[in-house]
Amino acid sequence: MNGIVEALEQVRSSLLDVMGFDDPAGWSDQELLAATAAIEAVGRVIDARRVACAGEVGERSRVDLGGERLSTRRGCRSAAELLERVTQVSGAEARRRIALGAATRSRRGLTGDPLEARYPEVGSALAEGELGADAACTIVRELDGTRRVADPVDLRSAEHELVAAALATGDDAPVRCSADELRVQAQAWAAFLDQDGPEPDDERAMRRRGFRFGRARDGLVPVGGELLPEVAAGLRRLFDAHLAPRSGGGFMTAEERADIERNGEQRTADQQRHDVVAAIIATAARSGEHPTIGGAAPTVLVSVRAADLAAGRGVAHAEGVEIPVSMRAARQLICTGGTQQVTFDGVGRVVGLGSPERCFTPHQRRAITLRDGGCLIPGCSVPAAWCEIHHVVPDVDGGPTHTDNGVLLCWFHHRTIETSGWGIRMVGGVPQVRPPAWLDRGGGWRQVTKSPTRLADRVERRSAAVA
Known part of the structure; x- marks a missing residue:
C-alpha cells in the first residue's frame, strides 16, 4: 500500500511539473482546445479511481456491519461524512461518488461468490478513462429507477446503447454526448423500460398539488404551491413563448445558465439576450395573433441588389434602420422569410414584380417540427417553436422549399451555419449532421433528431434488434 501512495505522490509531482504552463491566454485556439481535451482525459482517469475508492468506503461502512463500520470506527456518522473529511469535497459530491462506486463495483453474493456489477459496461468505460463520472452518474441515475420492473435483457441493452452514445461508438452519434444530452436519451430508455411509469409518485403528487395566494404585503400578492409535471411543462412553455427560449440565457435561472456553459455556450449574457429578442420578434411575427400591416403579418423588408446577392458581396438595407445590414444577415432573412423579386428600369421605375416565394408554409413547418x-445542432436546447427553417440547399443552387430541404435551426446557429463548421445534409428526406473538425476530427455524417417520438421509436428498434 505504501508503494501505491508513493507512486501517486510521484504522479502528482509530475503532473504539477507538466501543468506548470504559462497563461493559456497566449495559446492558439487549436492549442487551447487540445490541452483542454487532454487535461479532461487525465481527469477522467482520476475520477474513475475516486469513484472506485468511494465505493469501497461505502461498502466497508454498510449499516449491517454495526460498530465495525469503517465510518463508525473513524468517528463519522456515515460513509459520506467520512469521505468528506478525507477528501474535503462537498457532501453532495461524496454521496454521488459513493452511489456511482456502488453501482459499478463487483459484488459478493450471500454465499460469498463474486457477482457482476449492476452496471458493468458503465464501470468498464469509467475505469478505462473513456467515460466521465458525470455521464456515468446520469446513466445510472436514470436507469436505476426502472430496475425493479425492467426486463434484465432490455436494461442491459439500454446501458450498452447509452455508453455507446456517450463514447460516440454508436451509429447515430455524430459526437460524444454530453451528460445533459445523455440524460435526454436515458429518460427515453427509462420510459421504454418502465412503460407504466412511477405510479406511486403520481398518486402522491395528485394529493399534494395546489396553488395558493399569500397575504398581500408591500403592494404585492405572493403566490406559491406545487404543480403537477405536465402543468409545470405547460407553464414553462408559456414562459418560453413570452420571455425566452431555454438557451437564450436572458431570463434563465443561474442553474440553467451554468448548464448551458457546461455544454459549451460561447455567447455572452448580452449576446444571449439579443438572440432572445431576435427569436421573440420572429416567433411573434409568424404567430398570426398580432395586428397586420397592410394586410400582411409584421415583416421586415430588406432590399439587396440581385448582382450583389449572387456575388456574395456588398450590403443590404432593412426598412426602418439607417445603417446597412450584412450580406450574411440578408441571406438568413431570405432563407427564413422568402424573397420577392422587384425589377426597376434605368431611372427607377418598377417594371417587374415577381410573386413571393421560398417561404415554408405553416403545414410544412409543423411537419419539420415533428x-x-x-434546433438540429447537437447540444443546442432551443425548442422548435423558437427555431427558424433553414434551406439546406440554397435557392441559388436549385434547392426547393420542401420538407426534404428544410431543417430547424435556432437564430444563432442559422446565422452562423456557414462559418461554424457544422455540416448539414439531407439523405432521403432525413437530416444528417457532421460536427466541425475542431470538435471531432474524424467525425462522419450521422442522423440526428430531438423529437421525443422519434427517439422512442429508435429505442424500440434497437431493443428489438438486440432481442
Missing part, C-alpha cells in the same frame, strides 16, 4: 424536435 421530424426534428428542435
Whole structure:
C-alpha cells in the first residue's frame, strides 16, 4: 500500500511539473482546445479511481456491519461524512461518488461468490478513462429507477446503447454526448423500460398539488404551491413563448445558465439576450395573433441588389434602420422569410414584380417540427417553436422549399451555419449532421433528431434488434 501512495505522490509531482504552463491566454485556439481535451482525459482517469475508492468506503461502512463500520470506527456518522473529511469535497459530491462506486463495483453474493456489477459496461468505460463520472452518474441515475420492473435483457441493452452514445461508438452519434444530452436519451430508455411509469409518485403528487395566494404585503400578492409535471411543462412553455427560449440565457435561472456553459455556450449574457429578442420578434411575427400591416403579418423588408446577392458581396438595407445590414444577415432573412423579386428600369421605375416565394408554409413547418424536435445542432436546447427553417440547399443552387430541404435551426446557429463548421445534409428526406473538425476530427455524417417520438421509436428498434 505504501508503494501505491508513493507512486501517486510521484504522479502528482509530475503532473504539477507538466501543468506548470504559462497563461493559456497566449495559446492558439487549436492549442487551447487540445490541452483542454487532454487535461479532461487525465481527469477522467482520476475520477474513475475516486469513484472506485468511494465505493469501497461505502461498502466497508454498510449499516449491517454495526460498530465495525469503517465510518463508525473513524468517528463519522456515515460513509459520506467520512469521505468528506478525507477528501474535503462537498457532501453532495461524496454521496454521488459513493452511489456511482456502488453501482459499478463487483459484488459478493450471500454465499460469498463474486457477482457482476449492476452496471458493468458503465464501470468498464469509467475505469478505462473513456467515460466521465458525470455521464456515468446520469446513466445510472436514470436507469436505476426502472430496475425493479425492467426486463434484465432490455436494461442491459439500454446501458450498452447509452455508453455507446456517450463514447460516440454508436451509429447515430455524430459526437460524444454530453451528460445533459445523455440524460435526454436515458429518460427515453427509462420510459421504454418502465412503460407504466412511477405510479406511486403520481398518486402522491395528485394529493399534494395546489396553488395558493399569500397575504398581500408591500403592494404585492405572493403566490406559491406545487404543480403537477405536465402543468409545470405547460407553464414553462408559456414562459418560453413570452420571455425566452431555454438557451437564450436572458431570463434563465443561474442553474440553467451554468448548464448551458457546461455544454459549451460561447455567447455572452448580452449576446444571449439579443438572440432572445431576435427569436421573440420572429416567433411573434409568424404567430398570426398580432395586428397586420397592410394586410400582411409584421415583416421586415430588406432590399439587396440581385448582382450583389449572387456575388456574395456588398450590403443590404432593412426598412426602418439607417445603417446597412450584412450580406450574411440578408441571406438568413431570405432563407427564413422568402424573397420577392422587384425589377426597376434605368431611372427607377418598377417594371417587374415577381410573386413571393421560398417561404415554408405553416403545414410544412409543423411537419419539420415533428421530424426534428428542435434546433438540429447537437447540444443546442432551443425548442422548435423558437427555431427558424433553414434551406439546406440554397435557392441559388436549385434547392426547393420542401420538407426534404428544410431543417430547424435556432437564430444563432442559422446565422452562423456557414462559418461554424457544422455540416448539414439531407439523405432521403432525413437530416444528417457532421460536427466541425475542431470538435471531432474524424467525425462522419450521422442522423440526428430531438423529437421525443422519434427517439422512442429508435429505442424500440434497437431493443428489438438486440432481442
